[in-house]
Structures are given as C-alpha cells and as structure tokens.
Amino acid sequence: MRNDEFVWRAVDDRKEDYAAFSDRVWDMPEIAYTETRSVAEHIEMLEREGARITRDLAGIPTAVMGEWGEGGPVIAILGEYDALPNLSQEAGIAEHKEVVPNGPGHGCGHNLLGAASLLAAAAVKDWLKENGIPGRVRYYGCPAEEGGAAKGFMARDGVFDDVDIAISWHPASFSGVNDPVSLANTRIDFTFHGKSAHAAAAPELGRSALDAVELMNVGVNYMREHMPDHARIHYAMLDGGGIAPNVVQSRAKVRYLIRARDLPELNMLVGRVRKIADGAALMTETRVETAVVSAVSNLLGNAPLEKAMHDNFQRLGPPQFDDADRVYAAQIQATLTEDDILNAHRRHGLRVEPGKVLCDLVVPLESKGDGGGVGSTDVGDVSWAVPTVQARGATCAIGTPFHSWQLTAQGKSSYAHKGMVHVAKVMAGTAVDAIRDPALVEKAKAEFRERTGGKPYESPLPKDLAPPIRAMGQGV
Numbered sequence: 001m002r003n004d005e006f007v008w009r010a011v012d013d014r015k016e017d018y019a020a021f022s023d024r025v026w027d028m029p030e031i032a033y034t035e036t037r038s039v040a041e042h043i044e045m046l047e048r049e050g051a052r053i054t055r056d057l058a059g060i061p062t063a064v065m066g067e068w069g070e071g072g073p074v075i076a077i078l079g080e081y082d083a084l085p086n087l088s089q090e091a092g093i094a095e096h097k098e099v100v101p102n103g104p105g106h107g108c109g110h111n112l113l114g115a116a117s118l119l120a121a122a123a124v125k126d127w128l129k130e131n132g133i134p135g136r137v138r139y140y141g142c143p144a145e146e147g148g149a150a151k152g153f154m155a156r157d158g159v160f161d162d163v164d165i166a167i168s169w170h171p172a173s174f175s176g177v178n179d180p181v182s183l184a185n186t187r188i189d190f191t192f193h194g195k196s197a198h199a200a201a202a203p204e205l206g207r208s209a210l211d212a213v214e215l216m217n218v219g220v221n222y223m224r225e226h227m228p229d230h231a232r233i234h235y236a237m238l239d240g241g242g243i244a245p246n247v248v249q250s251r252a253k254v255r256y257l258i259r260a261r262d263l264p265e266l267n268m269l270v271g272r273v274r275k276i277a278d279g280a281a282l283m284t285e286t287r288v289e290t291a292v293v294s295a296v297s298n299l300l301g302n303a304p305l306e307k308a309m310h311d312n313f314q315r316l317g318p319p320q321f322d323d324a325d326r327v328y329a330a331q332i333q334a335t336l337t338e339d340d341i342l343n344a345h346r347r348h349g350l351r352v353e354p355g356k357v358l359c360d361l362v363v364p365l366e367s368k369g370d371g372g373g374v375g376s377t378d379v380g381d382v383s384w385a386v387p388t389v390q391a392r393g394a395t396c397a398i399g400t401p402f403h404s405w406q407l408t409a410q411g412k413s414s415y416a417h418k419g420m421v422h423v424a425k426v427m428a429g430t431a432v433d434a435i436r437d438p439a440l441v442e443k444a445k446a447e448f449r450e451r452t453g454g455k456p457y458e459s460p461l462p463k464d465l466a467p468p469i470r471a472m473g474q475g476v
Helices: 003-026 036-048 110-131 150-156 209-226 263-284 303-316 323-333 338-347 379-385 405-409 414-436 438-452
Strands: 052-055 064-070 074-080 135-142 165-172 184-193 232-239 251-260 287-296 388-394
Touching: 003 036, 003 110, 003 414, 036 052, 036 064, 036 110, 036 135, 064 110, 074 110, 074 379, 074 414, 110 135, 110 165, 110 414, 135 150, 135 414, 150 287, 150 379, 165 303, 165 379, 165 414, 184 209, 184 263, 209 232, 209 251, 209 263, 251 263, 263 287, 303 388, 303 414, 303 438, 323 414, 379 388, 388 414, 414 438
Parallel strands: 074 135, 074 165, 165 388
Antiparallel strands: 052 064, 064 135, 184 251, 184 287, 232 251
C-alpha cells in the first residue's frame, strides 16, 4: 500500500472534526491582527494533535507555529484565518442577509484555509510516526493576510529561515496548482497638515489639507495613463478633516495601495506617487507626512514543487461533489453575472461550460490564465525566502467573486468542506513526496537559487516598521 494513501486516510479520519473546526472559525470572523479567538481555536487543535507550539511569532500575538517530528527536512504548511470587514452574511442561503450589520465575514474563505492546512500537517505528522522517518512538519498560523502583510513581517524576522519548502493553498472555483502570479504592493498613508480658519470670514488665512488630498488624487489619476497596464493604484480616505464645511480642514489623511509586477517596478511607482503628494503639498502650502503600513513581494514560482503538487492532484482526481451540493451551488450561481462566471474560467485558462456549477476537473498544469484577476498576497514574501508552492482548492460555486457576500454564504456548505478535505490531501501528499524524496527538495532549492540569483531575501518592509497591530484594529 502506498504511503500517500496512508496520509490521505489520515486526512479522512479527521475530516468531520476539521469541518467543525472550520465552521467555528467562520462563526467568529475577525479582521487583520485581531484574530484572538480564531488563533485560540487553532492553538487548541494544535494541542490536541500534540504539537510543539511557538506563539507570538515576529511579535504578532495572533501568529502561531506547531511542529511535529525530529530531524530531516522541515516542511512548512501555511494557514490563515483572518476575515474581511463589512462582509457579514448568513450561511447556507442565496440572498444577501447580514448576521451583524456592517460586521466582518469570511469573504475569502480563510476559515477553510487554516483548517485544511492544519489538517494536512496533522496527517503528515501521523505518516512520519507510522513510518519512523526523520523529518519535521510545521503548521504556521498566519494572521492578517488581508492587507496586514503578516507573513512579510514573519519572513523579514527570519521565522522561515530553517524551512526547506513551504506549502499553502487558497479557496477557488477550480482545483489545481496555483499559477504563481501576483502583484507586489505597498500601503502608504499620506497625512497632510494645513491651517484651520473660518471658511467665510477669513478663508485667506487657511491652508486646506483636504484640498491637498484632492489634488493628490487628481495627480495620481492622471498618472494612471502613464504606468504599466498590469499595475494598479487604489486609495481610501481615512480622514477628511471633519464634518464642518465652514472650517478650513487643517488635517486630512489618505491611504494609497500601489501594486506592480515586481519590487523594482513597485519602487518606481511609489517614487512617482510620493512626488505627486509633495506637489499637492506645495500647491496648497501644506505639509505632508508619509507612513508605510505594509508591503508584500510578488510570488516566485517553483516548477519542481508545482509538478509534484500536480501529480498529487492527478492521483487524487477532482473533488467529488453530489447532486445536493450542485443544487445549492446553482442557487448561488443564479445570483452572479455572466461576467463573474466568465472571469473565473479565464483566470484558469478554461472555456465556459454552460450549466456547470461546481468543479469536476483538475486544471492542467500548463493551463495559464489571461492575466486578469491578479491580486496580491503575503505568501509572495515566503516564496522569496524559501521554495514555495500553492494549490487552489474548489470550495465554491464557479464564478463566485471573492470578497463577496456569496463567498461568505458558502463558507459552511457541504461542498466547501469537501473541497477543504480534498486540498488537504493534496498538500499532505506533496509534503510526503518532499520528505520521501530528497532529490525533489534539492531540485526545488536549485531552481529557487537560480530564480533569486542566489541573493538572500530582502523585505520590502522598512526595517524599523513594526506590524500594524494597533493601526489595523487593536485599539484604534
């Protein structure tokens, strides 16, 4: 009997417990750096699995690591559990209905992400014990993927330095190896300081910080015509200067999110945006302060690990959904647009099959998307620190937009649980292959050295920047 079959049975033996675990995390959605109850659930599961536990990784109270085994290669399996603001939604229905008005919700499926990764690690732990093979498997509980760049701070502080390979996944419409394409990004706060005055009686005495923000926004808008097509710039007003229109606003604050193909291109765009901010301050006779909130690198692929993961997908086959699963998925899909469904297929280089509501295939390894739908992830920083591979696991109706109420609604569905278990088997099998085959690890490391030019990982985060724990929810 093959060893990978043993590790898959070890996943199946736990699937009900881990589905319930995922549901508990879904029930307690917490945004970046505030995941205190969610990480407590993960720590409880690690304790039940007999892990050696390390808390407060990189000084982050909601980051945790559990390890099993001795000696041998170190295999990291990465999990997440943060939610998103304003995506509260009742589970199991196909209409928008909040549980908590304007509350957070798991609109990116991270309740499933953390549970499947810990499930895979626990199964590999059993396999190591059963076979008496040297090797260590670690589960890294990583908070604040949604805008907080926690893995970036963890990588910068050396949390992954002794890891041989890292494995992760993300919920999706289709199952297969993740195409390692993402955008590097940074979030920067621009705070303008002016001078207040009576807007009618003495406007000439005032210097409007709000005017500076508006001029900055106009300048960046003109810049968008003159930057690479794949780059993106977004912004959010954090402080408009108050609610009194008869007072010249003395302070205003805007947050910019700048995305680019890689770090050199990102740094170029950031420099241009900073010049626009300086120009807006000059025009309004105000002063501007800047503060980096977070930053992440683009993903770096690894062909040997991607091939090994694809082989596991091929041996396992696609997830097995039933008619009851398809009934609810069809109800969700009816709330989507044709463009939603088309975009999901294009992202994986697939043709639309009318009437298909759930994944029934493994996306071919050579299948490439059209470049649309590219976002950012702090897994990118791990991928520049250690050879990394990611899976996509089918856990939602085809076409479901992420960061949507529809995704939140499906987070406790039977097919979300089945997709979670399926991808846990893929990750566990990939980990087993790496432990069993030293040549695979060496090939992964050789390609990693070639792609990085042998240079050590350089974090895009400022060296003195602490994780924005308070700024993103704890106390502010």
